[in-house]
Every structure is written in C-alpha cells, then in structure tokens.
Amino acid sequence: MTAAFPPSTGGSDSSPAPTPGPVATHPALAVWSAIQPFVVLFVVVATFWLYGQVQRPDSPFLSSPRMATIAKQTAIVGMGALGMTVIIISGGIDLSAGAILALASVALAKTLADGMSPGMAVLVTLLLGCAAGVLNGLLVTGLRLVPFIVTLGNMLVFRGLAEQLARQQKITVEHSPSWIASLLDTPPVGSYRLMATGAWLVVLLAAIASLVMRYTIFGRHVYAIGSNEATARLCGVSVPRTKVIVYAIGGLFMAMAGIYSFSDLNSQGDPGAGLGLELDIIAAVVIGGGSLSGGRGSLLGSIIGALTMTTLRSGCVYVGVSDPIQKIIIGAIIIAAVSIDQLTQRRRRG
Amino acid sequence: MSEVTKSFGATRALSGVSFSVERGQIRALIGENGAGKSTLMKILAGVHRPDSGQMAVDGKPFAPRQAVDALRAGVAMIYQELNLAPHLSVEANIMLGQERRHAGWLRGRDNRRVARDALARLSQSDISLDAPVGQLPIAKQQLVEIARALASQARILVFDEPTSSLTETDTARLFAVMRDLRSTGLGIVYISHFLEEVAKIADVYTVLRDGRRVAEGQLTDATSADLARAMVGREITELFPHAPHEAGGPLLELTALSGADLPKGVDLTVRRGEIFGLAGLVGAGRSELVRAIYGLNAVRSGRVHVVRVGPAGHSPRASIARGVGFVSEDRKEEGLALGLSIADNLTLTNLGPYSRLGLLRLPKRRAAVAEWMARMECKAAGPEQTIGELSGGNQQKIAIARLLHQQADLLLLDEPTRGIDIGAKAQIYRLIGALAAEGKTIVFVSSYLPELMNVCDRIGVMCRGRLREIRNASDWTEERIMHVATGAAANENPHRTKVP
Numbered sequence: 001m002t003a004a005f006p007p008s009t010g011g012s013d014s015s016p017a018p019t020p021g022p023v024a025t026h027p028a029l030a031v032w033s034a035i036q037p038f039v040v041l042f043v044v045v046a047t048f049w050l051y052g053q054v055q056r057p058d059s060p061f062l063s064s065p066r067m068a069t070i071a072k073q074t075a076i077v078g079m080g081a082l083g084m085t086v087i088i089i090s091g092g093i094d095l096s097a098g099a100i101l102a103l104a105s106v107a108l109a110k111t112l113a114d115g116m117s118p119g120m121a122v123l124v125t126l127l128l129g130c131a132a133g134v135l136n137g138l139l140v141t142g143l144r145l146v147p148f149i150v151t152l153g154n155m156l157v158f159r160g161l162a163e164q165l166a167r168q169q170k171i172t173v174e175h176s177p178s179w180i181a182s183l184l185d186t187p188p189v190g191s192y193r194l195m196a197t198g199a200w201l202v203v204l205l206a207a208i209a210s211l212v213m214r215y216t217i218f219g220r221h222v223y224a225i226g227s228n229e230a231t232a233r234l235c236g237v238s239v240p241r242t243k244v245i246v247y248a249i250g251g252l253f254m255a256m257a258g259i260y261s262f263s264d265l266n267s268q269g270d271p272g273a274g275l276g277l278e279l280d281i282i283a284a285v286v287i288g289g290g291s292l293s294g295g296r297g298s299l300l301g302s303i304i305g306a307l308t309m310t311t312l313r314s315g316c317v318y319v320g321v322s323d324p325i326q327k328i329i330i331g332a333i334i335i336a337a338v339s340i341d342q343l344t345q346r347r348r349r350g
Numbered sequence: 351m352s353e354v355t356k357s358f359g360a361t362r363a364l365s366g367v368s369f370s371v372e373r374g375q376i377r378a379l380i381g382e383n384g385a386g387k388s389t390l391m392k393i394l395a396g397v398h399r400p401d402s403g404q405m406a407v408d409g410k411p412f413a414p415r416q417a418v419d420a421l422r423a424g425v426a427m428i429y430q431e432l433n434l435a436p437h438l439s440v441e442a443n444i445m446l447g448q449e450r451r452h453a454g455w456l457r458g459r460d461n462r463r464v465a466r467d468a469l470a471r472l473s474q475s476d477i478s479l480d481a482p483v484g485q486l487p488i489a490k491q492q493l494v495e496i497a498r499a500l501a502s503q504a505r506i507l508v509f510d511e512p513t514s515s516l517t518e519t520d521t522a523r524l525f526a527v528m529r530d531l532r533s534t535g536l537g538i539v540y541i542s543h544f545l546e547e548v549a550k551i552a553d554v555y556t557v558l559r560d561g562r563r564v565a566e567g568q569l570t571d572a573t574s575a576d577l578a579r580a581m582v583g584r585e586i587t588e589l590f591p592h593a594p595h596e597a598g599g600p601l602l603e604l605t606a607l608s609g610a611d612l613p614k615g616v617d618l619t620v621r622r623g624e625i626f627g628l629a630g631l632v633g634a635g636r637s638e639l640v641r642a643i644y645g646l647n648a649v650r651s652g653r654v655h656v657v658r659v660g661p662a663g664h665s666p667r668a669s670i671a672r673g674v675g676f677v678s679e680d681r682k683e684e685g686l687a688l689g690l691s692i693a694d695n696l697t698l699t700n701l702g703p704y705s706r707l708g709l710l711r712l713p714k715r716r717a718a719v720a721e722w723m724a725r726m727e728c729k730a731a732g733p734e735q736t737i738g739e740l741s742g743g744n745q746q747k748i749a750i751a752r753l754l755h756q757q758a759d760l761l762l763l764d765e766p767t768r769g770i771d772i773g774a775k776a777q778i779y780r781l782i783g784a785l786a787a788e789g790k791t792i793v794f795v796s797s798y799l800p801e802l803m804n805v806c807d808r809i810g811v812m813c814r815g816r817l818r819e820i821r822n823a824s825d826w827t828e829e830r831i832m833h834v835a836t837g838a839a840a841n842e843n844p845h846r847t848k849v850p
Binding site for chain 2: 218224237295
C-alpha cells in the first residue's frame with residue numbers, strides 16, 4: 001500500500017482504485033492503536049484543565065510548577081516501565097520490580113555511606129539490579145517456571161535482602177554528591193531545562209531502547225518470543241539467552257528507578273521504598289498499549305502511560321478528591337483504557 | 351532415510367522405515383493416525399533422535415539434534431498448526447532466526463530484499479511485507495511460512511497436512527505453488543490423510559501402518575482404493591457401512607432463521623431418524639447455522655422449533671435440556687476440555703445421575719463411563735485418563751458419546767471427522783447410522799463430500815449464508831454440490847429448495 005504512483009498526467013485520475021490487498025485492516029484503526037495512549041492522556045489533561053478553567057481560574061491546572069512536578073513523579077514509574085515493557089513484550093512479567101528498586105536504593109545508600117566513590121557506588125547499584133534480573137531470568141528459563149511465580153517469589157526474596165542489608169532501617173547519606181541528590185530536582189522557573197535531569201534521562205533512554213527494540217536482532221527476537229515462543233525456538237532464536245537478557249534489562253532499569261527513589265527521598269535508602277510500585281508500572285505499560293499475553297508493547301506508549309497515571313494522581317489532588325475516591329477513579333480508568341484497546345484490536349482482526 | 355527405528359518405552363513407534371525423496375519430486379507419506387507419521391516427522395525435525403538407522407541429505411549424514419539443525423541442513427517443516435508470530439510483520443516472520451545482520455543491528459534493506467525474493471518465488475508479491483501476519487488469511491499465512499523455508503535455502507520441504515484448514519480454491523493454489531517449487535528442484539514430502547489430494551499432487555508414495563512401511567510406489571500405478579487398503583489393512587467398502595433406518599415425522603423446524611451475520615433466512619425441516627448433511631465452502635454459514643440452532647450464536651430473526659418440545663432455547667443450557675446436542679468443529683479449543691479426564695468430558699453436560707445432595711458419586715460415574723467407552727470402542731487406559739492424551743479419533747468418540755449420555759435426540763455434528771484417521775472415521779459413520787436407526791436425528795456438517803454423500807439421507811448445500819438447495823443424497827453429484835456451493839448455480843434457480 002505504500003507504492004508511489006507516478007504523478008497523474010492530466011485527466012486520467014478516474015482509473016479504478018487498486019484492488020485492496022489481502023490485509024483488510026482499516027487504516028484508521030491501525031493509526032488509532034498507535035495514538036490511543038496519547039488520546040487517553042489528552043482526555044485526562046483536558047478534563048482537569050477544563051475543571052480548572054471553570055472552578056479555579058486563579059490557579060490553572062497547566063501551571064509550569066505543576067507540570068514540572070508531574071514530570072518528576074513520572075520519572076520513577078517511567079524508568080521502571082521501560083524495563084517492564086521489554087519484559088512484557090517478551091510475554092513475561094516482573095512482580096519483583098518494586099523490591100529490586102528498594103534493594104537498589106538501599107545498596108546505593110549503603111555504598112555511599114561506607115565511603116565508596118559515587119561513580120563506583122552507582123555502578124555497583126546498577127550491577128546489583130542487573131544481577132537480580134539475571135536471577136529472575138535464569139529461574140524462568142532454567143526451571144521452566146512461569147514468570148509470575150518466579151518474580152512473585154523473588155519479590156519477597158529481594159525485599160528481604162533489602163531489609164537485611166539496611167538492618168530494617170532507613171539509611172540516610174549525609175554528603176551525597178549533588179548530581180545524585182539533585183537528579184529529580186525541578187529546575188527553577190524559566191530555566192531552559194524545563195524539567196528535572198532524571199526526567200530527561202528517561203526520555204533519552206526511552207529513545208535508545210526504542211531504537212534497539214526496532215532495529216536490532218535482539219529486539220525483534222523479543223517480540224517474536226512474546227508473540228509465539230514455539231515458533232521463535234523453531235526458527236533458531238536462542239530463547240533462554242534472550243529471556244535472561246530481557247530480565248537483566250528489566251533489573252537494570254529498576255535499579256535506575258531505585259537511584260531515583262534514593263534521590264527523591266533526599267538521599268535516603270529505604271528498604272520499604274517502591275512497595276506495590278510494580279502494579280503502577282504494569283498499569284502504565286498496559287495503558288501504553290502493552291499486551292500481557294506478549295508480542296505487543298511500545299516504550300513510548302509506556303512512558304505516556306506512566307505520565308497518564310501521574311497526571312491522574314496530581315489532577316485528583318488538584319480537584320481535591322479524597323484518597324479512597326482517587327484509587328477508585330484510577331482503577332476504573334485502567335480498566336476502561338485497556339478495554340477500549342482490546343475492542344479496537346478485536347475489530348482489526350475481525 | 352534408511353532403516354530408521356524408534357521406540358518409546360515398550361512401544362515401537364517406527365521399525366526399520368526407509369524412504370527417500372529426490373530433487374524435483376513430491377513424495378506422499380500416508381498412513382492412519384498412530385501409523386508413525388508424526389514420529390517420523392519429529393525425527394526429521396530433530397525433536398526425537400532415532401534409536402538406529404541413518405539419514406542423509408545430499409549424501410551428507412543428517413542427524414539433527416534440535417529444530418534449528420534440521421533447518422540449517424536444508425530441511426524445513428511446514429506444520430499443520432502454523433508456526434508464525436502473529437504480531438510480527440510478514441518480513442520479520444520470514445527472516446526470523448535468519449536476519450541479515452551487522453553487529454547485532456538489522457540490515458533493513460537486505461532483510462526486505464530476501465523476504466521479497468522469497469515471496470516472489472511463490473508468486474505472492476502482493477503480500478505486503480509490513481502487514482502483521484496475524485491479520486492475513488490462513489492460506490496467506492501458510493505461504494509466509496513457506497517463504498521462510500525458501501529464504502533459509504531449504505532443499506527439502508516437509509508439509510504436514512497443509513490443506514486441513516484450507517478451502518478448495520486455496521488448496522488448488524497451494525498445489526500450484528508446490529508444483530512450481532518441484533520444478534525448481536526442491537524435494538517435497540507431503541504428509542496427508544486426503545487420498546484424493548495425494549493423487550493430485552504427489553509423484554511417489556510411501557504408506558506407513560503400525561510403524562512399518564507397508565507399500566511404496568509410483569502414484570500412476572496405484573488407485574485411491576489401493577492406497578486406502580494399504581493404510582487401513584482392509585477393504586474400503588467397509589468404510590461406509592450402511593445401517594438401514596427409516597425417517598419418521600418432523601423433529602426440527604427452522605423458519606426464516608437468520609443469525610447476526612450468517613446464516614440468512616434458512617427454512618428447513620429435518621425428520622426423526624434422518625441424517626441430514628450440510629455442505630458448502632468455508633464461510634458459507636454452515637457452522638453458524640448449527641450454532642444458532644444450539645443457541646451458541648445469537649438468532650436475529652426467524653424461529654427454531656423442536657417438535658413436541660417447543661421453541662429451542664436461546665442458550666446451550668436450554669438446548670441440552672430440550673434434547674439438542676452439539677459437537678464443535680474445534681475439538682481442541684471448544685469441543686473438549688483437553689486437560690480433564692475422559693469421565694469429566696463425557697459427563698460434563700449431565701452430572702445429575704451421579705450426584706446426591708450436590709456431591710458426586712465418583713465410583714458410580716466411573717462404572718458408567720467405562721460402559722460408554724466400551725460401547726464407543728474408545729481405546730484408552732481408563733475413565734480417568736486425560737483426554738488430551740488420546741488420539742483424535744478416540745477424543746471425537748467421547749465428544750459424541752457426551753451427546754448420547756445427555757440423552758440428546760437431535761445431534762448437531764460440526765465436522766465430526768476432521769483430523770481423525772480412516773479407521774476412526776469408519777467407526778463414527780457406523781455409529782451415526784446406528785443412531786439414526788434408533789430414531790435419533792443427525793445434522794452432519796462436513797467439507798468432505800464423499801462422507802456426506804455416503805452417510806446422509808439428504809444433503810443441503812449452503813452458499814453465502816443461504817441454504818441454496820436440498821436434495822436426496824443419491825440425487826447429488828460432487829460436481830453439482832460444488833457448483834451450488836460456489837454460487838455458480840445461484841442465478842439459475844435461486845429459490846429451489848425441495849423438501850420431500
């Protein structure tokens with residue numbers, strides 16, 4: 001359908017349309033499935049903006065401090081969502097994500113407090129996250145267990161390790177280097193940076209990861225495994241190796257999120273950090289168009305999904321909705337967003 | 351492949367089987383289920399290793415240890431259940447596992463060129479490289495899979511029942527592709543149940559029975575009857591045993607029945623003790639019609655009436671209570687719960703006789719199920735065996751036994767003989783005849799015309815949702831049925847429906 005037709009020479013534009021190809025996909029639906037996360041986000045933002053225009057004209061919803069705060073809060077979930085997206089595309093899931101975050105934040109605090117150089121401490125933290133992911137991957141492939149069970153178990157294992165490492169206390173680092181401490185600091189109003197360094201880093205990593213998923217053999221094999229693992233194996237894809245790498249990447253991104261959390265808590269390593277965060281992350285991926293049965297998902301979509309979740313939270317505070325009601329609203333919106341997506345998917349196939 | 355033997359425990363699945371395929375040749379490999387075809391396939395594909403015997407490709411020893419090895423040696427399998435990643439594009443599927451690469455990055459243009467060339471060799475340049483494979487029709491998906499084999503420089507293609515889910519037209523197209531490939535020097539192994547197709551496409555044949563090679567030769571020297579005899583080990587006339595039965599008064603009456611999309615305005619009366627066949631192409635609305643009768647598909651307008659019971663229910667539950675039973679065409683996904691036992695599958699619709707105060711009396715049920723299994727000649731370890739472990743034929747016997755167990759008077763059988771071997775088919779034909787003789791009414795949907803014409807009393811042919819023409823089975827010819835089913839007859843006499 002992408003063939004370029006030669007420019008029409010005069011009045012011969014009444015030639016019959018080319019016979020439709022074997023794919024009976026309505027182009028509008030294909031486009032819709034790509035932009036749906038954006039539409040959902042737009043609707044959410046527009047709703048709160050309208051509310052502000054009517055109810056609180058003195059304090060509009062889209063003020064730059066609020067947007068900077070949203071960007072900062074999105075950074076943690078968004079960072080985790082990047083790793084989770086790759087895992088979900090491969091047909092897996094990582095319930096230990098929040099625990100890896102806590103483990104990483106404690107490890108960073110501990111190494112810094114013990115006087116390790118900041119660069120080295122960050123490296124150790126990232127490697128630790130990576131190792132946690134590799135363990136997930138090895139258990140999934142080696143024992144042939146479903147990822148749900150493996151990561152459910154490791155959720156407790158990693159959380160326990162974090163608590164053990166921190167001796168069940170929060171570890172505060174007195175002289176944490178400023179580039180770590182200010183990772184999520186909102187730049188002053190009017191600054192050319194617009195949002196926190198950490199938020200920019202998420203955008204950069206999302207772009208890199210998108211390229212990798214689209215233009216490398218690895219990326220394509222991840223999609224293939226999620227779409228039909230038996231076929232991938234038959235075609236000579238090294239399924240175990242690819243899966244281990246996938247979970248390692250997941251762990252790496254969660255460790256990054258752990259560093260963010262450390263920074264966010266004013267240079268504190270908290271073994272209780274990120275409790276239940278994996279569910280927010282999974283929700284972000286799913287709102288962004290990821291399919292829990294694998295084969296489908298987009299990194300950009302997941303970031304938009306994370307942004308949607310944060311905007312909802314921030315908007316509910318802005319409107320003054322109580323915490324319980326906020327939970328109900330967010331839950332309902334997750335279900336609504338995914339069912340709209342399912343509906344269009346079904347329409348595309350039918 | 352020579353003198354290949356493979357045993358599983360005490361069962362010898364293959365004993366001393368040899369066969370060869372030459373360049374530019376299509377060899378048919380035929381045999382009933384359990385004859386050893388799948389074991390042979392799995393050895394070729396490297397899933398199993400032979401206990402003894404050698405294999406060679408182009409004179410080089412060939413001993414695949416996993417699927418990839420076979421592929422690398424130039425042997426590609428096209429399985430019955432397609433092996434494609436539905437979310438990925440056509441190009442990604444063709445190049446999967448053999449991507450042209452540069453330091454881990456995809457070489458987009460090279461990949462597209464190889465994929466395009468492979469499709470061009472199949473004369474399928476109209477398939478878009480970027481279309482997600484899951485959205486292509488099944489016949490096109492199969493071609494994508496063949497293209498993948500071509501892109502891997504395969505020299506031997508092994509097709510396992512490639513036509514089982516294709517329409518006649520698509521089958522003809524596939525055969526044209528296979529002939530093209532043969533002329534370019536590929537060796538093709540064609541595994542099939544359908545003897546008519548084998549006669550059409552293959553040059554030479556090998557028949558397996560009970561793990562042994564029982565016949566081999568040129569197809570020009572063999573008739574379908576010869577092949578069938580070699581497969582079954584007995585005369586083909588036993589295939590369609592005739593049980594005398596007499597049709598009584600009307601039982602099922604359909605008036606202008608229309609579904610959500612299909613069927614469209616179907617009028618039909620089926621009588622007690624009658625076997626009524628429904629013929630038509632895939633998508634003609636045959637399945638939709640029986641599903642609407644059973645209450646699985648929504649009825650938009652019209653009426654389903656079961657005589658002396660009243661209007662049929664609008665749900666399977668209500669239909670079962672009214673003596674209507676249904677066997678799904680999709681045995682694996684819908685017809686049976688493959689992970690459950692024979693007993694569970696057989697009694698799922700009617701647990702009443704075995705329960706007291708809501709508790710199941712399992713010993714009583716086990717005894718009853720054992721009786722049913724004996725009556726249905728179902729070969730299995732016992733009532734508690736998981737049904738997924740049985741052969742297709744034995745599974746289907748249980749699926750039909752379920753209807754009898756729920757005391758159905760009207761049996762709606764949607765492709766009941768699909769994917770089962772000739773021996774089991776013959777048993778099912780005999781059973782259908784016996785049921786009609788008992789006064790049960792059978793509606794028999796099938797795409798396999800010989801069975802419809804030999805088993806049914808009357809046959810109705812559907813086309814585009816409408817029931818075009820009904821005649822006594824003896825008044826039809828296969829040509830005439832195809833003529834009506836393809837819509838060619840629609841303009842001649844659109845409303846001819848003859849009810850005796």
